[in-house]
Amino acid sequence: MKPSPNFRIEHDLIGDRELPNAVYYGVHTLRALENFPITGTPIHTYPDLVNALASIKKAAALANHELGLLDAARCQAIVAACDEVLAGQWHEHFVVDVIQGGAGTSTNMNANEVIANRGLELMGHAKGEFRHLHPNEHVNMGQSTNDVYPSALRIAMWHGATRLADELEHLRQAFAAKAEEFRDVLKMGRTQMQDAVPMTLGQELETHAEMLAEDRLRLLEARTLIGELNMGGTAIGTGITAHPDYAACVIRHLREITGLAVVNSSNLIEATQDCGGYVHLSGILKRIATKLSKTCNDLRLLSSGPRAGLGEINLPAVQAGSSIMPGKVNPVIPEVVNQIAYEVIGNDVTVTFAAEGGQLQLNAFEPIIAHSIFKSLRHLGAGCRTLADRCVSGISANEQHMRDAVTRSIGIVTALNPYIGYAHATAVAQAAHASGGSVYDIVLERGLMTREQLDAVLRPEILTRPVPLDLAPKRAA
Known part of the structure; x- marks a missing residue:
């Protein structure tokens, strides 16, 4: 398949596809765009997710280089590309739909391809020349969608x-x-x-x-609980294809990059599922x-x-x-x-x-x-x-309106229970409800309390909080 001008050819297990030279994503992402036209919401709608993916890819590259698995040139290219993403560049190329089949594989491959293609440019190569820097072999080294995606x-x-x-x-x-x-x-x-x-x-x-x-x-x-990751678990948590020291190493770098107190699970198989x-x-x-x-x-x-x-x-x-x-x-x-x-x-x-x-x-x-x-x-x-x-x-606040409602309310009779007793209070409440009169006036009419006692008891500071018993007026006869 010969590319058209301004296009390039990329290959996957299904075959060759033509992509515009201007885009940083690759063939896996292209197929996901065709397969999942679901919400119209691309993953770059959530910048935190894009940045998290870049943080993980950077941490993985540093860990694999530290362990002697990734050469310095490729590591530097991946790290530089990730730093650009973390600075807000290239987010528009993270384009797969947020809802997708494949447990997040399309999102992981979108990140791998963007970082690989930008890394290739930084190394002086053209996009798609993956023999120099490969999305799977290098950017995704020691990783699987199944630990990258949930961790991100x-x-x-x-x-x-x-x-x-x-x-x-x-x-x-x-x-x-x-x-x-x-x-x-x-x-x-x-x-x-x-x-x-x-x-x-x-x-x-x-x-x-x-x-x-x-x-x-x-x-x-x-938030603290959500910070338990499964990095290094790869496919199902057993760590297949990862270096024995990779899990601890990548988490150390990830903590430094993100500034977050993330930790790895003590059981990566459990954490993966x-x-x-x-x-x-x-x-x-x-x-x-x-x-x-x-x-x-x-x-x-x-x-x-x-x-x-x-x-x-x-x-x-x-x-x-x-x-x-x-x-x-x-x-x-x-x-x-x-x-x-x-x-x-x-x-x-x-x-x-x-x-x-x-x-x-x-x-x-x-x-x-x-x-x-x-x-x-x-x-x-x-x-x-x-x-x-x-x-x-x-x-x-409509202060007078609320105060008038308190004055008219039958509910204030509750405040008089300690002074006139429950039986008298009930009778006053029934009389006020039947006549439309106020509790205050009925208590006065029946001689249950004096005006001075009522005024003291019905003060806001008395009505709205507990009162020490030694401060309460004596019960009226």
Whole structure:
């Protein structure tokens, strides 16, 4: 087969194919492009994955050279090509679809071919002259897709989890600032959508900050677990074709290159087939999504109205809410975060089924696991940033409206239990509900407490936190 101008010929076990001279990927990648036109999302959509692949190829070259298996010229070419990729070059040539058959082989070969072809140029040769630097023989030396691909996924997920942890902290700080701003704003708490007992708006918002802090810690724990790799296991974990010292050597170089505290599994056969780390990380992302969605539900409820709903807080008006109703403003930021949460929960189901679907020494479904987790990490991070900057930081409170609701509420009778007893409190609650009168007035009318006692007991600092018994007024007769 003779190449056309501006094209080159590459060969694989199926035969010869013509490729444009301008592209750095090769024949294996070309076939994957034809075989997997699935999502239209190329792997370079996730730069962390491309960089992780380059880090692994660089570490492998250094390890193989250190062990006397790869000559200096080829090692230098591979390392230089990988450094260019790590600097952001050539990412557009990592083109295979994120969802692919073959357990990630197409992704690994895409990386091998790009690095080999760029390495050839650095050595003074043309792309495709693989006798000088071969994608399989040299770039993939001591490796298999089955240890490279999952290790690259885990390194990429480590970086994604780190960014998400930062965004969670950003959102936590936004809630904490609002909690401090509204620390003394009295309002009614609710259980089962019914009036419960008073609290402050600061206490309510602080709970969301605390939930985010807890979830961030769980995410960082999961990040540590995802850092266990199977490098050196090659095909199924036995290490066939790799030097006996390669596994330890490549991990040492990989730690230096990435700056991450990754470790190799003590059992590479187990690690090659085990997807438990993905399931755990995805479960943590589902936890974050579930609680974040609940937070957004609360914001939408508290801001409902503005006249016919709860109307306790105001969310920033960021866009017009209706094409037909003038002046309508909707809680669009919490709504979009709700939808992100639903996606993440669905992604977790996908990860669960894909992890369960593996057979024997390998799970062929890691591409869909990776795509699902990468989407969850990216979208949750964007959702946290958007919620913090476009919503939470601009919340304002309708203080008098909330205070009036406390005054009208029957729920404040709970605070009087220690002073008038449960039976009197129940009777007062029933009378207030039947007559529409206030608890305060009915207690006065029945002579159960004096005005001074009521005013003392119904102070915000008394209503919203435990009170030492020696400070409580004596029970009225």
